[in-house]
Amino acid sequence: MTHAPHIPVVGSRPQRPDGADKVTGRARYGADLSLPGMVWGAVLRSPHAHARILSIDTSAALALPGVLAVLTSADMAANFSADVAAGESHIDLQDMSRNVLAREKVLYHGHAVAAVAATSQRLAKEALKAIQVEYAPLPVVLDLDAAMHPDAPVLHPGMFTRGLPETPSVASNIASRLVMQKGNVDEGFAEAEVVMERTYTCASAHQGYIEPHACLASAGADGQIDLWCCTQGHFAVRSYTAALLGLDPASIRVTASEIGGGFGGKTTVYLEPLAVALSRKCGRPVKMQMSREEVFRATGPGSATRITVKVGARRDGTLIAMDALMEYEAGAFKGSPAGAGAMTIFTSYSAPHQRAVALDVVVNKPKVAAYRAPGAPQAAHATECLLNELAAELGIDPLDLRCRNAVTNGTPTVYGATLRNIGLQECLDAARVHPHWSAPLGPNQGRGLAVGFWFNHGAQSSASVHLVEGGKLLVQEGNPDIGGSRASMALMAADTLGIPYADVHPVVADTASVGYSDMTGGSRVTYATGYAVIEACRELVERLKSRAATVWGVEPSQVEWRDGVAIDGRDPSRSMSIAELAALSGRMDGPLSGQGSVNLKSAAPSFAVNIADVEVDPETGASRVLRFTAIQDAGRAIHPDFVEGQLQGGAVQGIGWALNEEYRFDANGVMENPGFLDYRMPVASDLPMIDTVIVEVPWPDHPFGVRGVGETPICAPIAAVASALNAAAGTTIREVPLSPPRVLAAIMAKD
Amino acid sequence: MAIHVQTRVNGQATEFLCEADASALDVLRDTLGLTGSKEGCNSGDCGACSVLLDGTLVCACLVLGAELEGRELLTIEGVAPPGGLHPVQQKLLEHNAMQCGICIPGIVVAAKALLDRDPDPDETTVRFALAGNLCRCTGYDKIIRAVLDAAAAMREGAGVRA
Incomplete structure (x- = not known):
């Protein structure tokens, strides 16, 4: 036959x-399932960004008809001895528990304080108003300088900076200090003919998934629990929920619904342990879903950052030394991606002397969550914009500057791995031959180039x-x-x-x-x-x-x-x-x-090169991305449509972060723009088509050569767009977002 | 007190009870079990609950359930017969124009509304017609191409596939 x-x-x-x-x-997404006998859960959230909880009285709420259960931290374990391993990081259960439900203090506006289950959504929300919470407000800490000031109010009295040469005796808002280095930067700068140092900042941006967090939990009389939720990891939800509630993980069956976007923001738990605990209390299935405002106020955005970068080079553009101080806001609990940022900030370049000092700093804002290549876009913004400034200073083409200094196989990284089978040079070559790189520009238009790197997992x-x-x-x-x-x-x-x-x-x-x-x-x-x-x-x-x-x-x-x-x-x-x-x-x-x-155990290093053209209206400071080309090494594109989709979507998230998106807080730590009208994500009419070039340098550890493509696309766009906009406007704005008022102010200051 | 409403949803006579402040989206999702319309914001900013009310594109979260009395509502569940696909749906599939997919029901309804009134839109027209539909995954590129392709197919006679 x-x-x-x-x-x-x-x-x-x-x-x-x-x-x-x-x-x-x-x-069927997270909020799309219902069960017979189902009731609704809702969360009471803190009206203060920083306050001690003196008392919580739930008796009036529990007495309301239709209210079946009320939950506070008194129902949860107070102390946890072990951490839970969680993929790229480890989880501090003590912190996670207190983020899910505040215990001694509330640490940000919107912090969950109590939860109820009632027979309708309306009753659940009414019941929240009947919960009496007595707070003693504390001074709020809203930015890096305020948090690191010697007299700053301390968010966590038991937190002492890790990573210092000597164990500190005073609690601090700096959770950790991490140093990654190779070579000797002092010697490197001594050799350099040109040294430039600049400081770059990025505002906090939300992952912006369109689907709010939602779940449905059903606890049986025998202790078996069914949990349906939108998550990036249902096994992690099982581990976290079991650990926080003291349950046997094998007794919890978690079904991942379709997920309406995550970008890292759905890698932790918020509602899930509450829904399970409420269902255990009332014996009914409990459904919970966040409003968009809750998503903004109480789920992880990406870190706001301040990064000071110093580079030393020869006049021919050869980079010798690179040094960075990377300060990352973690939000209310430690765990910003400062360390990941430090792993990426100089990895694209072969300068022999490199150092990155990364600080993880707590402030009275929502705890940050992973956001697509966590920590790397902010780091690339600093390095890539500075290299573009250096290229201008030295009169070197920005692409030539990258080619001269691009890492090659065999280069050790600051984080220990030695690079192999990388496709950076291939991406740079693709940029050079792409018609975009040599296309003419009109008045008030500028072009920006940037390299992105992510280590993958x-x-x-x-x-x-x-x-x-x-x-x-x-x-x-x-x-x-x-x-x-x-x-x-x-x-x-x-x-x-x-x-x-x-x-x-x-x-x-x-x-x-x-x-x-x-x-x-x-x-x-x-x-x-x-x-x-x-x-x-x-x-x-x-x-x-x-x-x-x-x-x-x-x-x-x-x-x-x-x-x-x-x-x-x-x-x-x-x-x-x-x-x-x-x-x-x-x-x-x-x-x-x-x-x-x-x-x-291995993961494939992933590089991208982005080219952006931006036009600025000098009268208003408004800008528009005219053309964008995303070039990335995919190893092997298993399904090219979806690889292109990752490149295009990452580019547009980066464009949004570069131009408009930012958390804005008032002096009391209340987010002023917790909706899609005022937190302005890119819409279809803001954008051009996003051109893509898939480079394929196979990764030998995978049978088909797959490298992983999801995160690298967001690494370079902020820097590419910011550099293009500054070139178009004749400005040197080093703060992100480059929103119209900021750009207009810079144009007027220049004139 | 609950309000009794008689309306038509996806061509079917439908009646329901709703509270005075319940939105059409609440009614669709929680009362009628039509969960294809998504709640992304509940403030008319994301377009994930886009529906056609007497042929006009609206966000179901901005319409009261009680306002549906005597009206004709078309949701994502009604843009094609059971088992069938509208050309916009077909082209979104062919272009693999979705990642997480949560915005897609709203995109389909908004694109249908556009093509119902303008069979030959240019790229800019499509971009503005979909400017009320947030997508966080795709950067819109493949979605715009799919809608333009659907328009072309419909001009060549493609219809709703049964």
């Missing part, structure tokens, strides 16, 4: 398996594959599909088995239906979870070969697997298709499946 050869599908652009559900409204993933009647394949994986990853899994499975893409049915399985998988984050899903899917498919192939060998009475090693068909190596005319083998299951050793579990 002859079989048609399998045409490889990796690298093609089929429709995603879940596409029809998403265009018809059938896909590997870690733990699981997958199972099951052969279904007819030879179709069911793929179970444990990572919420936030941008088309089901399609990537199906493409890799199809080519590994040699079967059509349409025969593969990927499912994002709940925590009781697939093995542990780290979060959808770190640009790791196509890399690590894809690897687990490939491993599972390979195991299935071995079983298929073994079964064919039994049928033919030969050794499994004598069976070849090619194009979805088992072939007898001794007699290639003899073959069995995957469907034929599947049909034998009941008469042979039963159902055919495969398992894949990986813990990838």
Whole structure:
């Protein structure tokens, strides 16, 4: 029997398996599920940015008809001894518990203080008003200087700066000081012919996912709990919820709904432990969903930052020394991505002497959460803008300056890894030949170039594959599909088995239906979870070969697997298709499946080069991005449409951060713009098409060469846009966002 | 006190009870079980709950449930017959113009509203027609291309696929 050869599908652009559900409204997101007997939860939030909680009286609320349960920190454990490992970072449960529900103090305006469950949303909100909380307001700390002042009010009396040479005796708002270095920067600057030092700031920007946090929890009388929620990691939700509530993780089954965006912001828990605790108290399913205002006030934005960068170079543009002081606001609890910023700030450049000093500083604002390449866009803003200023100072083309100093394979990084198989030079080459780089500019227009770097992540993933009647394949994986990853899994499975893409049915399985998988984050899903899917498919192939060998009475090693068909190596005319083998299951050793579990220790360094053209109206300071080109090394683009989508979406998030987006607080620490009207994200009419170039330098540790593409796209745009705008306006604004009032003020100051 | 409302939703006679301050979005999602319209902001800024009220594009979160009395409402669930696709939906699929997908129901309804009145929009027209629909994932590029492609297909006779 002859079989048609399998045409490889990796690298093609089929429709995603879940596409029809998403265009018809059938896909179910966090707030879309309801259960019989369900009641509604709501959260009481602090009206103060910093205050001691003296007392909470819930009796009046509990007495209201329709109110079934009230929750305060008194219902939660007060002390936690262990941390929970969580992918790229570790979690301090003491802090996480107090962020989910304030205990001794409220630390930001909007901080959760209590929660209720009632028979309707309306009653739940009414009940919040009946909860009496007595506060003793404290002075608020709203920026880096105020927080680091020697006389600053201390947010956490037990927090002493980590990372200092000597253990400090006084509590501080500086949670940690981290130094990453190689070479000797003092010697490097002594060698330099030109030294430039500048300070750059970025405002806090929100991830801006369109779907507010939502969940539905149902606790049974036997302690079994079902939790449905929108999250980037349902296994993490299980771990955190179990740890915070003192439950057995195996008793909690978490189902990840479709997720309406996350960008890092859905890698922690806010409502989920509250919903579970309320459901345990009242014995009914409890649904909770945040308003947009709650999302802004109480969920993680990215850090506001101040970064002072100093570079030393020769007159020919060769960089010798690079030094940075990186101050990152963490919000109310420690844990800004200052360290990640320090890992990225100079990694694109070969200067032998590098140092980054990173401070993690707490302030009375919402605790920051991961935001796409956490810490790196702000770092790249500083370095890349300064290099553009240096290029102008030295009269060198900005692209030539990058090419002269780009890192190469074999370069050790400040964080320990040695770079290998990188595609930075290939991205720079692609920029040089792109028509955008040499296109003419008109009046009031400027061009900016920037390089972006992110280290990516590997870690733990699981997958199972099951052969279904007819030879179709069911793929179970444990990572919420936030941008088309089901399609990537199906493409890799199809080519590994040699079967059509349409025969593969990927499912994002709940925590009781697939093995542990780290979060959808770190640009790791196509890399690590894809690897687990490939491993599972390979195991299935071995079983298929073994079964064919039994049928033919030969050794499994004598069976070849090619194009979805088992072939007898001794007699290639003899073959069995995957469907034929599947049909034998009941008469042979039963159902055919495969398992894949990986813990990838390596991660592929990822580089991008962005070119932006901006036009400024000198009368108003308003600006517009006219053209944008995003070039990035994907390793291998499994599904190019979704890779392009990552590049385009990251570019536009960066454009928003560069030009408009910012948290604005009043003197009491109240966010003044907690809605999409005043927190201005880019809309379709603000933008041009976003041109993309996918560079493919395969990463050798992955069977298909995947590098991971999700985060790097947001690293370079802020710097590219800011540099373009400054070139257009003839200004040197080093603060982000470059909003029209700020740009106009700079233009007027110049005139 | 609850208000009794008789209306038409996606061509079907529909009646429901709602509180005076309940929005049409609350009614759709929580009373009628039509969860395709999404709540992203509840203030008319994100467009995720875009619906057609007597053929006019509105945010369901800005309309009261009681205002639906005697009106004709079209939601994402009604833009194509069961199992079918509107050309805008078909082209969004072909261009893989969605990532998380939460904005897409609103985009489909807003794009349909545009193409119902302007069969041959240029890129700028499409961008302004969708300026009330926030998408945080895609940068809009593929969405704009898909809508332009859908317009072209409809001009060549493509209709709602049953």
